[in-house]
Amino acid sequence: MRRPGIKEVAEQSGVSIKTVSRVVNGETAVRPETRHRVLDAIQRLGYVPNTAARSLKSGTGGAIGVVIDSLADPFFASLVSAIETRALTEGLSVLVASTGLDADREREQILSLVAGHQVAGIIFAPVAEELPYLEPFRKVTPVVAVDRASAAFDSVVVDDYAATSVAVQQLVGLGHERIAFYDRDERFSTILRRYRAYQDVLEAAGIPVDPDLVSWTVDGALDYSAETARLFALSDPPTAFFASNSKAGIGLVTSLAHIGRENTAMIAFGDFSLADVLRPAVSCIDQDPFLIGNAAIERLLELRALPVSEPREWVVPTTLLRRGSGEIPAPLRPAVSAVGSTRGGAL
Amino acid sequence: MRRPGIKEVAEQSGVSIKTVSRVVNGETAVRPETRHRVLDAIQRLGYVPNTAARSLKSGTGGAIGVVIDSLADPFFASLVSAIETRALTEGLSVLVASTGLDADREREQILSLVAGHQVAGIIFAPVAEELPYLEPFRKVTPVVAVDRASAAFDSVVVDDYAATSVAVQQLVGLGHERIAFYDRDERFSTILRRYRAYQDVLEAAGIPVDPDLVSWTVDGALDYSAETARLFALSDPPTAFFASNSKAGIGLVTSLAHIGRENTAMIAFGDFSLADVLRPAVSCIDQDPFLIGNAAIERLLELRALPVSEPREWVVPTTLLRRGSGEIPAPLRPAVSAVGSTRGGAL
DNA sequence: ACGAGCAACGACAACGTTGTCAAGCATCTG
DNA sequence: CAGATGCTTGACAACGTTGTCGTTGCTCGT
Incomplete structure (x- = not known):
């Protein structure tokens, strides 16, 4: 028994595959009764749309890419966690990739995400100063830099x-x-x-x-x-x-x-x-990594909807705890003698 | 200018798309000279194979799914980090999904990964006792449980x-x-x-x-x-x-x-x-989360190659630091008397 | 009653890749 | 030298989905 595709659902509910597609994508031009029949079949068969086919057709997939130094760094881990949480509500998955601070590996990872997986967007902590190879994708894939500023992209940083x-x-x-x-x-x-x-x-x-x-x-x-x-x-x-x-x-x-x-x-x-x-x-x-991650994903989602806009820098506030x-105050210091000069200080 | 596909590479190097496919997949039946021409064109065009098309064809994609409680937990963050590092050497990407310890969300995430993204394997920290919905995929998608034991799957745990x-x-x-x-x-x-x-x-x-x-x-x-x-x-x-x-x-x-x-x-x-x-x-x-993560991904890679085998439990050693x-020894305690008793203690 | 207009739905191609099968060509065997 | 063999290559279909366009049947206005 193969896993059910749109075709099996269509058969089961007595409609064409196109109508199933319409129901799955929430298009309006479907009679309520038909819709119900289709949803029923989906439920019964446990149908889940195939992301690969979808992104093949649409040219952009159901995941966003996050490229960071290392997940073992708690800062980045929390950052990704915030991103993943928000992405879930948007029906997007998160592909993580780490650079180990290597510019070549950064290139490799980003290309794999953008060209290979056709991610719907990239959030990354830039290693290299410039990413020329990313240019061909700029029009179709929104990119947001985090933690480190970047001239070419929207970026979320602290002051x-x-x-x-x-x-x-x-x-x-x-x-x-x-x-x-x-x-x-x-x-x-x-x-x-x-x-x-x-x-x-x-x-x-x-x-x-x-x-x-x-x-x-x-x-x-x-x-x-x-x-x-x-x-x-x-x-x-x-x-x-x-x-x-x-x-x-x-x-x-x-x-x-x-x-x-x-x-x-x-x-x-x-x-x-x-x-x-x-x-x-x-x-x-x-x-706060959560604040930064949230700002980044929000901005990414905006960029997905919006047409192109000028890169901006988004500054997230910090607090001195x-x-x-x-x-702790400086210790009292006796006046110093010779060459090193007098650096008395205190309180 | 669209992004180059296998087709553009084929044109540029004067061969058929199939031959390009052969070169990309490292098949042997290609004359060295032809191979060279193709690789040249790939280089020149910056061609990157489309993962979506690939997994559509093969039914299983270039990513493995990792499902955990939360990335904000340093233990899981390190675990995923270890997995990601090893996966990279295998040319696999990592899709992360968090459950927030909710069994329903676990179901949703796992189905999205397995049925939607058609991941090449799943590593997860189980929340629910049983995952019946995963059965139809067992034959095609290897699954390894981590951190928590699971009767139905290979699992990597500590004693x-x-x-x-x-x-x-x-x-x-x-x-x-x-x-x-x-x-x-x-x-x-x-x-x-x-x-x-x-x-x-x-x-x-x-x-x-x-x-x-x-x-x-x-x-x-x-x-x-x-x-x-x-x-x-x-x-x-x-x-x-x-x-x-x-x-x-x-x-x-x-x-x-x-x-x-x-x-x-x-x-x-x-x-x-x-x-x-x-x-x-x-x-x-x-x-050690790195040890656990490594064991899990190694086992997953094995399962990918192997036919089916009986689920096993893999125990990773721990140390008492x-x-x-x-x-710190217990404080000295005076002898205790009757029922409710005097339990004063102290140095 | 008749055509215009609209809502609901379906047939078909296409996305980029790989598997199947067959063709072309050179070399080898007897 | 004919046929067999092996190596390299290409044409074509198929994976599951959505976009395009066309078809059907209904309602409405006159």
């Missing part, structure tokens, strides 16, 4: 610069003059924006930006324990940390705990699980 | 009973006689198995199982703060906790912290982020 400014300003206001920028990862435009805010706030406060206080991810990896040790071994070590993303925040918290320096001032960009249970509780810039670690 | 036994035994060995079973959620067969192990270990040790020490999830929700408060308000409160899943573990840790009782003995089933940074670090039964919280 990295403003949020970081508030956080760093708070640390400066507490007397910190040695603030580490923990994990500057050149691969992400968002982090570069956060770094710029860090720089600007320090400069505005007359505090020199010390390259020694900047931690770098090189070749995609940063050994948090080693890096934290390096920072504390400096002749003039940091009194506060700004973690540029939640992974770095977790790494920092962990490495601080390992060396028994839990009680260090820090703020992380991006909330993480249990941040409020640690002692001290970790102050975070809350960048003041939990404790970001409210 | 809940054994792992729980070890954990509870450890607590008993440390002198605990009042061990709470934190979050008995009837909806999950895994949790019921863990509960049985808890019961059996206590009984074997001659410790009565006190219903007051069992926390229940009712209607899918448990207020962790209230529940923790209730337990400590008992005339004879627990001295140790067994959290039956990581969500409960996180909830427990959080609520303990809120009332300043961090220093309570506990073991959680399921590791979670930062468990090793908390003070005390939280002892967990590590149920002894980090501190599970190694």
Whole structure:
């Protein structure tokens, strides 16, 4: 017994396949009585329309593609979760693909989704700066970028610069003059924006930006324990940390705990699980993945209906969650003597 | 300019569409020179085979379906991540669908995947006990259950009973006689198995199982703060906790912290982020989602190739991560007298 | 009563791909 | 050299669905 198609339904209800198609697609030109007969047969046979045939005919299928760094990252997982939930109400499925931050793989995945699966839309966290190969599809497949800005597409982001400014300003206001920028990862435009805010706030406060206080991810990896040790071994070590993303925040918290320096001032960009249970509780810039995911899918659905429109940037608000670690004042410092100059600070 | 199909490639390289198809599918019966001409044209045109047409023809498509409770759950997120990574190497995409633990929605999602999208296989965490509607597809679509056992399908699980036994035994060995079973959620067969192990270990040790020490999830929700408060308000409160899943573990840790009782003995089933940074670090039964996901996808790939075979259960090993919280001994207790009795305890 | 107009429905092609079958061609066998 | 064999290739149908267009039968206005 093969699975029933539109044909079997037609036979069972004594109408043509076209009429079944009409009923399934909710077209109006069907007599109520006929419609009822067809629905009955559908029910009885357990008919489910074949998505493949549908998208073959219509040129665009019943799924949307989501391309992200990795699902193992809780931020992206929640993002996709929000998207999937909303997509379900629209009768759309979600195809996930991960890039592992590799531009080639990003290309491969996006092409597979757009050209292969003919997705009804793409939501993605861009890795490469430009995606020329996507051009031929622009007219037919709506695309929304998330988390990272993109000149060419609609994008849903948070105001990295403003949020970081508030956080760093708070640390400066507490007397910190040695603030580490923990994990500057050149691969992400968002982090570069956060770094710029860090720089600007320090400069505005007359505090020199010390390259020694900047931690770098090189070749995609940063050994948090080693890096934290390096920072504390400096002749003039940091009194506060700004973690540029939640992974770095977790790494920092962990490495601080390992060396028994839990009680260090820090703020992380991006909330993480249990941040409020640690002692001290970790102050975070809350960048809500559900909010971002929702905004992205809503925008995508709009784009599906609308004709073409100019790419826009959609900014999702953030909050600074003041939990404790970001409210620790700088320690009193004795006046320093020689070359390194007087950097007394306090309260 | 339409997107190029097999037809355009055929024209460009001066062969028939069938030969292009042969090249694309890596069939051998093509002269190297012809093959080269075709590959050239494919390259030049940026041809990508249309998945919809393919699965329409073959009756089974280039994606596998993964159906889980929610992607927002880090356990499932990592699980799907492992699956997606492996699927990519096989040229398969991943369709995710969440159930929200609703059996009806599970049905809807699975049918959409199997009948609608004609997925090449299904990996799912079963909600309902039985899935009769899946029967007609059994012959053509391989199915693997994860995390929760299922009689009808191959399933990848951990040995809940054994792992729980070890954990509870450890607590008993440390002198605990009042061990709470934190979050008995009837909806999950895994949790019921863990509960049985808890019961059996206590009984074997001659410790009565006190219903007051069992926390229940009712209607899918448990207020962790209230529940923790209730337990400590008992005339004879627990001295140790067994959290039956990581969500409960996180909830427990959080609520303990809120009332300043961090220093309570506990073991959680399921590791979670930062468990090793908390003070005390939280002892967990590590149920590695990557291991489970990998086992599931490997099994699925096997089933795709193989003819039918008897459903089997695949048990993935777990480890008890002894980090501190599970190694806290019971407080000394004065000898107990009569019935209602004095049960004061304390250091 | 008669044609116009409309609502309901059906026949057929087409979407892009692969499976079936057969044809073309060169090489080998006796 | 005829026929057999093997390798490479192509024509055509089919997968399940929807769009196009045509057909049928009814209602309405005159």
